[in-house]
Amino acid sequence: MTVRLYVPRDAAALALGADRVAKAFSREAETRGLDITIVRNGSRGMHWLEPLVEVETAEGRIAYGPVRPADVPALLDAGLLDGKAHPLCLGGTEEIPFLKNQTRLTFARCGVIDPLSLEDYKAHGGLRGLEKAIAMAPADIVKKVTDSGLRGRGGAGFPTGIKWKTVLDAPGDQKYIVCNADEGDSGTFADRMIMEGDPFVLIEGMAIAGLSTGATKGYVYTRSEYPHAIAVMNDAVAIARAAGMLGPSVLGSGRAFDMEIRVGAGAYVCGEETALLNSLEGKRGIVRAKPPLPALQGFMGRPTVVNNVISLASVPVVMGKGAAYYRDFGMGRSRGTIPIQIAGNVKHGGLYETAFGLTLGEIVDTIGGGTASGRPVRAVQVGGPLGAYFPRALFDTPFDYEAFAAKDGLIGHAGITVFDDTVDMLKQARFAMEFCAVESCGKCTPCRIGSTRGVETADKIAQGIEPEKNRELLADLCNTMKFGSLCALGGFTPYPVMSAMTHFPEDFSPAPMVEAAE
Ligand SMILES: Cc1cc2nc3c(=O)[nH]c(=O)nc-3n(C[C@H](O)[C@H](O)[C@H](O)COP(=O)(O)O)c2cc1C
Numbered sequence: 001m002t003v004r005l006y007v008p009r010d011a012a013a014l015a016l017g018a019d020r021v022a023k024a025f026s027r028e029a030e031t032r033g034l035d036i037t038i039v040r041n042g043s044r045g046m047h048w049l050e051p052l053v054e055v056e057t058a059e060g061r062i063a064y065g066p067v068r069p070a071d072v073p074a075l076l077d078a079g080l081l082d083g084k085a086h087p088l089c090l091g092g093t094e095e096i097p098f099l100k101n102q103t104r105l106t107f108a109r110c111g112v113i114d115p116l117s118l119e120d121y122k123a124h125g126g127l128r129g130l131e132k133a134i135a136m137a138p139a140d141i142v143k144k145v146t147d148s149g150l151r152g153r154g155g156a157g158f159p160t161g162i163k164w165k166t167v168l169d170a171p172g173d174q175k176y177i178v179c180n181a182d183e184g185d186s187g188t189f190a191d192r193m194i195m196e197g198d199p200f201v202l203i204e205g206m207a208i209a210g211l212s213t214g215a216t217k218g219y220v221y222t223r224s225e226y227p228h229a230i231a232v233m234n235d236a237v238a239i240a241r242a243a244g245m246l247g248p249s250v251l252g253s254g255r256a257f258d259m260e261i262r263v264g265a266g267a268y269v270c271g272e273e274t275a276l277l278n279s280l281e282g283k284r285g286i287v288r289a290k291p292p293l294p295a296l297q298g299f300m301g302r303p304t305v306v307n308n309v310i311s312l313a314s315v316p317v318v319m320g321k322g323a324a325y326y327r328d329f330g331m332g333r334s335r336g337t338i339p340i341q342i343a344g345n346v347k348h349g350g351l352y353e354t355a356f357g358l359t360l361g362e363i364v365d366t367i368g369g370g371t372a373s374g375r376p377v378r379a380v381q382v383g384g385p386l387g388a389y390f391p392r393a394l395f396d397t398p399f400d401y402e403a404f405a406a407k408d409g410l411i412g413h414a415g416i417t418v419f420d421d422t423v424d425m426l427k428q429a430r431f432a433m434e435f436c437a438v439e440s441c442g443k444c445t446p447c448r449i450g451s452t453r454g455v456e457t458a459d460k461i462a463q464g465i466e467p468e469k470n471r472e473l474l475a476d477l478c479n480t481m482k483f484g485s486l487c488a489l490g491g492f493t494p495y496p497v498m499s500a501m502t503h504f505p506e507d508f509s510p511a512p513m514v515e516a517a518e
């Protein structure tokens with residue numbers, strides 16, 4: 001009987017040699033006359049263990065990692081195909097604490113199934129949400145999504161159901177669903193992991209969004225830096241279309257929805273929804289003034305839902321298991337689960353899906369295991385390049401939109417970047433301003449000019465030039481950018497800058513310049 005081996009095709013695993021590991025297994029199996037089937041799955045999200053190889057046994061899947069091509073002969077000698085012991089053996093995959101303690105709703109199948117097998121997808125609960133949606137009136141689907149408490153996972157946390165209702169109620173001969181898969185935030189990879197590891201869940205979520213709003217066409221807008229995700233999504237759309245999951249009659253419902261994948265040329269600001277729409281229309285990716293809202297006049301001036309990958313990929317579970325089931329997880333107004341992406345100088349980097357409510361300290365110290373360098377954690381940036389830096393003193397903050405906002409922070413796309421005590425927070429503040437200057441679309445003055453002045457002012461502080469005056473100037477500049485910018489690129493750059501100044505003031509008072517020796 002053939003033995004099933006799982007070797008991820010996820011970009012993170014590929015970067016660590018997964019293709020070479022897969023080749024080593026097939027070569028070795030051929031030489032030894034072993035009957036194996038290699039399934040190229042997505043990642044389980046434990047990046048420090050990649051390439052993580054799993055073998056299917058009577059006792060369930062057994063994991064080994066990180067596996068290098070040179071380990072393969074010894075692993076086979078030790079009895080990997082029967083799940084036997086070896087120094088790289090991690091035991092039952094589902095028993096690894098990092099995985100076992102998660103609540104995987106959106107990522108339930110990621111790393112489990114063959115990403116491009118619709119059969120595998122269905123066998124693991126796929127399509128149930130769409131099947132239910134087909135039997136419902138559009139307004140009832142929207143109500144269910146609203147009742148689930150699902151909020152946009154792209155950054156702003158706007159209630160998904162309310163956005164859908166605006167599009168449903170908007171007059172228009174043609175409406176669109178646009179999936180924001182630009183994923184520009186540093187240290188984030190949840191969108192990529194879903195697209196590479198469970199593409200049908202995103203397609204299903206988009207089809208449900210289409211049925212609920214009357215939109216018949218969808219686009220996934222992603223970045224050229226995601227070649228593997230683009231390839232998997234294109235293949236998955238073709239398979240879904242051939243199977244009647246997309247097309248003129250979705251699953252035989254008589255209602256149409258189809259979609260395609262579009263690739264941007266690469267600009268952080270093209271993740272901002274209106275710049276994204278311009279880019280999708282073939283124009284320069286600059287921000288549009290709001291109103292009009294994209295929900296009323298979006299792609300090609302038509303009513304458009306713009307949602308993040310994770311928002312859309314969470315809809316099938318809401319539809320399949322019910323609004324109350326989803327809403328039951330979480331705290332306060334942050335309902336359901338959130339895929340936290342732990343990156344930077346951290347021991348256990350990867351994706352951890354859990355209900356809202358864990359404290360930042362639990363996430364960084366317990367789940368992340370502290371720094372990879374072994375030095376003390378000094379700062380954690382939450383929410384990408386526009387997110388605030390939190391010191392240890394704020395580690396009791398629960399992962400919740402409102403709790404973070406109350407501490408002048410944001411959750412954003414739930415990326416966490418960890419820094420040890422060697423970090424220079426003045427340099428980080430300068431970097432935030434520099435990033436804004438480089439990525440600014442240039443449409444408004446506070447962002448375009450302010451960010452460049454911010455870099456200069458940070459440099460003056462570093463050089464010890466009138467530090468007090470320049471610290472005041474930097475704070476004043478941040479205030480102008482926060483309240484005067486047209487979009488959140490200029491408007492949120494003050495968060496990393498001000499949090500660095502507030503929580504790490506010692507880094508903004510460089511030692512006075514030493515007099516030259518006589
Ligand atoms: C500069 C900037 C970059 C952004 N980048 C992204 C991104 O990469 N992905 C994303 O989903 N949202 C991004 N957003 C947020 C989007 O504008 C928008 O709020 C989101 O796509 C809405 O989807 P959601 O409601 O599902 O979160 C960005 C916003 C700004 C201001």
Ligand code: SF4
Pocket residue numbers: 269287439440441442443444445447448485486487488489490491
């Ligand atoms: S804040 Fe910056 S990125 Fe946003 S519209 Fe203004 S110039 Fe463009």
